[in-house]
Amino acid sequence: MPEHLFRLYLATKNYYMKVTVVGAGAVGATCADNIARRELCHELVLLDIKEGLAEGKAQDMMQTAALLGFDTRITGSTNDYEKTSGSDVVVITSGIPRKPGMTREDLIGTNAGIVKTVCENILRYSPDAIIIIISNPMDTMTYLALQATGIPKNRIIGMGGTLDSSRFKYQLSQRLGCSAADLNAVVIGGHGDTTMIPLIRHATWNSSPVTSFLDGEQQKQVVADTMVGGATLTKLIGTSAWYAPGAAGAALVEAIVRDEKKLFTCCVSLNGEYGQKDICLGVPVVIGRNGWEKIIPFELNAEEQALFAKSAEAVRSMNDVLKTLA
Numbered sequence: 001m002p003e004h005l006f007r008l009y010l011a012t013k014n015y016y017m018k019v020t021v022v023g024a025g026a027v028g029a030t031c032a033d034n035i036a037r038r039e040l041c042h043e044l045v046l047l048d049i050k051e052g053l054a055e056g057k058a059q060d061m062m063q064t065a066a067l068l069g070f071d072t073r074i075t076g077s078t079n080d081y082e083k084t085s086g087s088d089v090v091v092i093t094s095g096i097p098r099k100p101g102m103t104r105e106d107l108i109g110t111n112a113g114i115v116k117t118v119c120e121n122i123l124r125y126s127p128d129a130i131i132i133i134i135s136n137p138m139d140t141m142t143y144l145a146l147q148a149t150g151i152p153k154n155r156i157i158g159m160g161g162t163l164d165s166s167r168f169k170y171q172l173s174q175r176l177g178c179s180a181a182d183l184n185a186v187v188i189g190g191h192g193d194t195t196m197i198p199l200i201r202h203a204t205w206n207s208s209p210v211t212s213f214l215d216g217e218q219q220k221q222v223v224a225d226t227m228v229g230g231a232t233l234t235k236l237i238g239t240s241a242w243y244a245p246g247a248a249g250a251a252l253v254e255a256i257v258r259d260e261k262k263l264f265t266c267c268v269s270l271n272g273e274y275g276q277k278d279i280c281l282g283v284p285v286v287i288g289r290n291g292w293e294k295i296i297p298f299e300l301n302a303e304e305q306a307l308f309a310k311s312a313e314a315v316r317s318m319n320d321v322l323k324t325l326a
């Protein structure tokens with residue numbers, strides 16, 4: 001192909017992408033809205049099991065195209081997977097959300113069956129898709145998706161740490177009175193109120209450690225507020241949050257379709273990294289066109305390593321529940 005045509009192809013290739021979002025509820029619709037507004041793909045399919053819901057939300061979003069100036073074509077589908085055919089990236093948000101007082105883990109019985117069936121249906125029509133799992137309990141759903149599909153591990157990405165890290169930056173920005181965009185801060189480990197590990201020792205405000213601006217008590221409070229970030233919102237709203245979860249899902253889609261090689265904390269399959277095997281857990285990874293492309297080893301001190309091992313133990317016992325489900 002002549003050089004100028006090849007350059008044109010490269011310039012437009014991201015645009016000619018197809019993305020599917022399964023689950024047209026609060027998180028799925030918000031994620032789709034973010035994807036469309038940023039024109040991350042040419043074609044976007046929203047699918048839900050509830051009759052008419054995805055079609056209705058897709059039409060509603062398309063009616064913002066003239067106002068917002070995007071050309072992404074959004075269509076809805078009631079459980080017809082043929083319409084998702086040839087998707088490059090699929091975001092799975094289907095399942096029940098938690099209500100006040102519930103943990104993410106309480107959702108396993110219902111959501112395991114949903115996530116497994118959805119993955120099978122998706123791969124029937126999009127065998128090469130990269131799958132982003134959002135449904136909770138996310139670490140266990142990511143593990144289940146990997147076990148159930150057997151596709152290469154780099155194509156299954158759990159979204160939890162991306163959201164938790166953004167919430168961590170929010171908490172830090174409130175304490176420091178600074179822009180969240182000037183902060184580097186990651187949350188590793190499981191995506192649960194007690195399993196996530198906000199790495200405050202590693203967090204920086206531009207290049208200065210945040211620990212030089214916050215005393216021990218303030219640091220502890222930021223970590224604690226981050227860990228209950230989701231539960232706090234569930235209590236206030238009456239159901240689980242969607243703006244930041246939807247935006248976090250779209251940020252991962254963007255990193256894949258634009259081959260950004262951006263560093264995010266995502267739940268991925270570990271094979272000895274961070275001292276763990278046969279588990280999917282949140283660690284810093286590079287996200288690009290091939291899904292998660294490499295795991296970045298952060299240097300953890302003894303306390304952080306112990307927290308990571310404890311987090312893995314809790315997620316592993318949740319994964320064991322899968323064996324008891326029919």
Ligand SMILES: NC(=O)c1ccc[n+]([C@@H]2O[C@H](COP(=O)([O-])OP(=O)(O)OC[C@H]3O[C@@H](n4cnc5c(N)ncnc54)[C@H](O)[C@@H]3O)[C@@H](O)[C@H]2O)c1
Pocket residue numbers: 022023024025026027028047048049050053093094095096097098107111114117118133134135136137138159160163191240241242245
């Ligand atoms: N990983 C994260 O960081 C994170 C953050 C927020 C929410 N969540 C989880 O995301 C999930 C969705 O949350 P929500 O607030 O959007 O819930 P929601 O109830 O608003 O939407 C869920 C949608 O899934 C659909 N659905 C159910 N079974 C389906 C199936 N078999 N096929 C297709 N669609 C199906 C429902 O009809 C519903 O529209 C929940 O499990 C929630 O806990 C995860």
